[in-house]
Amino acid sequence: MIPLRPHLFPRSALRQLARRHAGLNQSTSAAHCARGSRNAGSSLNPKIMSTCWNRKLATSSVPDVRLADSATTAAVIGEETLEPYEVPTTGILSYLPYRIVPYAELIRLDKPTGGLYLFYPCVWSTLMAATMATPASPPLAVASTILLFGSGAFVMRSAGCTINDFWDRNFDKHVSRTRHRPIARGAVTPKQAFFFAGGQCLVGLGVLLQFPVEAILCGLPSIFLVCTYPLAKRVTHYPQFVLGLAFSWGAILGFPALGVSLFDGSMALMAAACLYGSNVFWTVLYDIIYAHQDLRDDVKAGVKGIVVRHPEITKPIMTGLNILQVGLLGAAGYFAGLGPIYYAWSVLGAGAANSWMIWRANLKDEKECWQWFKWNSWMVGGVMVGGGLTAEYLIEYYQKDTDTDKKEEGVTP
Numbered sequence: 001m002i003p004l005r006p007h008l009f010p011r012s013a014l015r016q017l018a019r020r021h022a023g024l025n026q027s028t029s030a031a032h033c034a035r036g037s038r039n040a041g042s043s044l045n046p047k048i049m050s051t052c053w054n055r056k057l058a059t060s061s062v063p064d065v066r067l068a069d070s071a072t073t074a075a076v077i078g079e080e081t082l083e084p085y086e087v088p089t090t091g092i093l094s095y096l097p098y099r100i101v102p103y104a105e106l107i108r109l110d111k112p113t114g115g116l117y118l119f120y121p122c123v124w125s126t127l128m129a130a131t132m133a134t135p136a137s138p139p140l141a142v143a144s145t146i147l148l149f150g151s152g153a154f155v156m157r158s159a160g161c162t163i164n165d166f167w168d169r170n171f172d173k174h175v176s177r178t179r180h181r182p183i184a185r186g187a188v189t190p191k192q193a194f195f196f197a198g199g200q201c202l203v204g205l206g207v208l209l210q211f212p213v214e215a216i217l218c219g220l221p222s223i224f225l226v227c228t229y230p231l232a233k234r235v236t237h238y239p240q241f242v243l244g245l246a247f248s249w250g251a252i253l254g255f256p257a258l259g260v261s262l263f264d265g266s267m268a269l270m271a272a273a274c275l276y277g278s279n280v281f282w283t284v285l286y287d288i289i290y291a292h293q294d295l296r297d298d299v300k301a302g303v304k305g306i307v308v309r310h311p312e313i314t315k316p317i318m319t320g321l322n323i324l325q326v327g328l329l330g331a332a333g334y335f336a337g338l339g340p341i342y343y344a345w346s347v348l349g350a351g352a353a354n355s356w357m358i359w360r361a362n363l364k365d366e367k368e369c370w371q372w373f374k375w376n377s378w379m380v381g382g383v384m385v386g387g388g389l390t391a392e393y394l395i396e397y398y399q400k401d402t403d404t405d406k407k408e409e410g411v412t413p
Contacts, residue, residue, distance in 0.1 A: 085180045102182035103196065106165060107158035113374050115157040117286065118247050120381035121279045122149035125254025127389035128275060128336050132268060136400045137258050142393070145257050149250060152207040159200035160226045160246070166193045167230035175297035177366075214256035214263075222249040237309035240291070244283035251276040271335035278328035282380070285321040285354065288314055290373045293366045318358045326351040329385065338392050346388030353379045 088094045093101055093110050108114060126145050130137040165172065165183045172184035182188040188196075201223060208219045225246035232239035252272050255262055262269045284306070291298070291307040298308050307314055329347045353376070361372045 085185055102187035106162050106182045106188060106193065106196070107200075108161050113377050114161070115154050116377050116381060117283070118157045118160075118250065119150055119153035120250075120377075120386065121248050121275070122146070122153060122250030122254055123386055124279070124389055125251045125272065125275055126258060127254070127386070127393045128271060128332065128338070129255040129258040129260040129268070130393045131338060131396045132255075132260050132266075132271070132336055133258050136397045139394075139397065141258070145254070148207065148210055149253070149257070152204060153250065155200055155204040155207060156222070156226060159197050159204060160229070162193055162197040162200060163227055164230045166190060166197065168233075171233075171301045171303055174301040175294050175303075177294055177297070211253070211257050212259065214261060215253050218256055218262070219249070219253055222246060225249065233304050235304075237304045238306055239304065240284040240287045240306055241280065243287055244280035247283045248276050248279035251279045267335040267337070271332050274328045274332035274335060278325045278332060281321045281324040281328065282350075282354075285318050285325065286373060286376050288318055288321075289357070289361060289363075289369050289376065292363045292369045314363060315358055318354075322351060322354040322358065325354070339395070341395065342388050342392045344388075345391060346385045349384035349388060350380050353384055 087098065087101065088110070091110050093104055096104055104110070123146055126142060126149065130142045165181055168178075169183045169190060172178035172181050178184060183190060183193050204223075208216055211219070225242070229239065229242045229246050232242040236242075252262070252275075255268050255272050260266075260268045262272055288306055291305050292314070294303075295307050295311065297303075298305060306317065310317060326347055329350060330343065333342045333347065357372050357376055362368050
């Protein structure tokens with residue numbers, strides 16, 4: 001008999017045939033196949049596969065290939081066996097109608113951490129701009145601007161996920177963590193995803209149009225970056241920097257959104273540029289943690305990335321990125337004229353939090369990497385940088401308000 005060569009058959013066909021074989025009458029097939037087996041072990045192991053199973057697979061027809069399911073033959077080709085997709089029974093997705101669930105999964109509705117990472121630079125720039133505005137921006141104006149940014153960040157992050165999954169649909173099938181994503185498993189077709197992403201971008205444009213003209217003009221290039229990031233993984237080992245350019249764009253928009261022009265010769269442009277650069281390096285840092293979840297699968301699938309290119313020195317790389325982030329945060333505070341609270345809370349706090357994560361994280365543990373990825377979001381983005389900027393703004397606002405009252409009363413402050 002001609003021995004079976006797995007590479008001559010699509011993996012999906014092998015998986016379908018493995019499942020069909022497992023469903024045969026056990027008593028008949030076990031007795032028949034045992035005669036051709038070289039070992040009494042699992043019939044799904046290619047090294048001990050039975051003769052009768054080989055014959056059935058070798059004589060399979062084209063319809064068998066087309067009907068193939070991607071669930072079970074990882075074992076036939078030497079990969080880990082994965083559980084079949086199951087409809088969510090817990091969490092927010094369990095409350096949605098069945099037909100909506102794939103689209104909710106597509107936009108990561110149950111995983112808001114990525115949206116927070118896109119939202120934080122908008123918050124940072126808005127709070128920093130609020131300290132530089134003349135007259136001082138009132139808290140209500142700052143809060144409403146942040147809420148508007150929040151809705152825009154949610155929509156654009158959702159669009160980014162859809163576009164990413166559209167481009168990566170063939171890669172995702174070979175990565176354990178992403179094989180059950182809607183496009184990869186066929187629950188959403190590429191055509192449906194394309195139009196869905198287009199609709200999301202239009203909604204995002206509608207949110208952007210609520211801002212001043214300068215903010216709109218500054219925000220338009222970000223759409224290009226969101227669309228091109230997934231392609232960067234095909235041409236460079238450093239796609240995280242492209243992701244950083246896209247995810248950090250909000251660090252620029254907060255200034256024109258509050259009426260602080262970036263082009264009037266003030267220090268706002270320098271502050272925005274430093275804040276943007278800081279966020280780019282932070283994005284690369286936390287995405288390295290995220291990418292360690294898929295290192296083995298990315299190597300198999302041929303996906304490029306910093307972790308794939310430099311798997312043994314990622315912690316030193318993260319340390320360097322931390323230094324760059326903290327340094328540019330300090331420079332942004334200098335150009336914005338911020339005080340010691342910002343430097344002690346936001347700058348040193350962010351550096352300390354990142355250092356703790358880099359030191360403690362076990363990059364070989366996929367679940368731990370995910371936990372650190374979430375932790376870094378709220379600790380660095382929210383508590384440290386966001387908290388320090390909030391305190392600085394409130395002190396600055398009420399101090400200006402007090403000085404204004406004294407001037408109106410004719411008292412020299």
